Amino acid sequence: MEGKVLILDFGSQYTQLIARKVRELSIYCEIFPYNADVDIDSYVAILLSGSPYSVLEEDAPRLKLEIKGRLPLLAICYGAQYLSAHYGGAVLKSETREFGRAYLSYISDDPLFHNIDQGSQVWMSHSDSICDLPDNAMLLASTDRVKNVAYRFKGEETYGIQFHPEVYHSVDGKQLLYNFLVRIAKIRQIWTTENFVGQTLNSLKEKLSGDKVVLGLSGGVDSTVAAVLISRAIGENLNCIFVNNGLLRKGEFEQVIQQYVGMGLHVEGVDASKRFIQSLEGVTDPEEKRKTIGKVFIDVFEEASKKVDAVWLGQGTIYPDVIESISIKGPSATIKSHHNVGGLPDCMNLKVIEPLKSLFKDEVRQVGAELGISQSLIQRHPFPGPGLAIRILGEVTQEAIKTVQEADFIFVNALKKEGLYHDIWQAGAILLPVNSVGVMGDERTYEKCIVLRAVESRDGMTADWVDFPHKFLQKVSNEIINKVKHINRVVYDISSKPPATIEWE
Numbered sequence: 417m418e419g420k421v422l423i424l425d426f427g428s429q430y431t432q433l434i435a436r437k438v439r440e441l442s443i444y445c446e447i448f449p450y451n452a453d454v455d456i457d458s459y460v461a462i463l464l465s466g467s468p469y470s471v472l473e474e475d476a477p478r479l480k481l482e483i484k485g486r487l488p489l490l491a492i493c494y495g496a497q498y499l500s501a502h503y504g505g506a507v508l509k510s511e512t513r514e515f516g517r518a519y520l521s522y523i524s525d526d527p528l529f530h531n532i533d534q535g536s537q538v539w540m541s542h543s544d545s546i547c548d549l550p551d552n553a554m555l556l557a558s559t560d561r562v563k564n565v566a567y568r569f570k571g572e573e574t575y576g577i578q579f580h581p582e583v584y585h586s587v588d589g590k591q592l593l594y595n596f597l598v599r600i601a602k603i604r605q606i607w608t609t610e611n612f613v614g615q616t617l618n619s620l621k622e623k624l625s626g627d628k629v630v631l632g633l634s635g636g637v638d639s640t641v642a643a644v645l646i647s648r649a650i651g652e653n654l655n656c657i658f659v660n661n662g663l664l665r666k667g668e669f670e671q672v673i674q675q676y677v678g679m680g681l682h683v684e685g686v687d688a689s690k691r692f693i694q695s696l697e698g699v700t701d702p703e704e705k706r707k708t709i710g711k712v713f714i715d716v717f718e719e720a721s722k723k724v725d726a727v728w729l730g731q732g733t734i735y736p737d738v739i740e741s742i743s744i745k746g747p748s749a750t751i752k753s754h755h756n757v758g759g760l761p762d763c764m765n766l767k768v769i770e771p772l773k774s775l776f777k778d779e780v781r782q783v784g785a786e787l788g789i790s791q792s793l794i795q796r797h798p799f800p801g802p803g804l805a806i807r808i809l810g811e812v813t814q815e816a817i818k819t820v821q822e823a824d825f826i827f828v829n830a831l832k833k834e835g836l837y838h839d840i841w842q843a844g845a846i847l848l849p850v851n852s853v854g855v856m857g858d859e860r861t862y863e864k865c866i867v868l869r870a871v872e873s874r875d876g877m878t879a880d881w882v883d884f885p886h887k888f889l890q891k892v893s894n895e896i897i898n899k900v901k902h903i904n905r906v907v908y909d910i911s912s913k914p915p916a917t918i919e920w921e
Contacts (some may be wrong), residue, residue, distance in 0.1 A: 464495025496576030662689025663803030810849030
């Protein structure tokens, strides 16, 4: 990939935001842990992330590679403190933690701050301060409270900034990144959806020439876009399998199969719903649910795929999955098993092809649009791999599934009718394993409670609850209680992520 930018991650919660901002500038970038062995010479610029650590801690992350002066370098927050401390400056604990909005009170005449004026709002998040710059560094910017907000090493394109240009609240953050990457590092802005599709199709044709591929469809955007890309490259040599685990949304299995067939994909629909639901009898622990569903899925998928003489296994893996697997903390200790085909047994002897593994979710949607995939598919809300099993707290039964399907159907349809569906990241209904007292007519009821959940997000890593009009929630609540059996109470979840998660299990 021409003109690659390297982002070295010190464990910041904002690192993916840095990458997304760079991609928005039509520049390709990759994230690696700060201690990874990477070929510096294959990149054209480097960014250092922030970190939850302090450079004053003994176990603070330290770079394995000597990178200063080799390429244009922009160090953010912890990265700026690290460079300062490592090259002769001084970093000390702040008297108070600097968090939130700040305003640039001084800006020097440097290309990094081109088209950025004094008073520009930036976002701070640090408890240490750079008290003294290295002798060969020059001050570029300050705020009223922090003197050394930005600096540059003399004679080098090496910069440090204390604030976070990647977050929304740094108003000119994108301009600053543009200044560094385009004006200073001279990187061409050629990372476009059209170029990605063209290059990927050529690569797939070359790699898969004459071979058959089997791919597990989930009905979601990632597997759908991956399937269409591979299909465009190899045509009928792609064989898709869509497994109905009985935990999908109302009418979803039949509807999605029809859409896929209408798109020209060769799809085998496998209805294994009874098998999945029987396997979940008596299971209430969330992780045990995931593992049970994952095991049954693997068995079902393996049985169906044996009918195809495939060489390759296609997957809809996207970049956040890749980043997690190489994070500074290592792979996740607990793998959430679901009906994604990741983790299929080695005995299948299939090579893996992942055409989307360099893309973020919004980029996957852009590629889907470039490929002409229906908006109803590429703009669908994310749906958990284990399906409704983790939206039914407690044991999964046929009755519970039907209850959640009906409530979810009412909620999502209302969002679409009111023009709200595409304004939010994800929405759904959750069934609680408790009964509460109610009154219907003149009779006392003792029935179940439905929770409605809807969040706004860019990538699912962080999320905030949607502040719907009260009349909308009232209408949905009334319809659910009137139409869904065994429900006498509806509540709305107003928790953000963190501290909560989007799903309840």
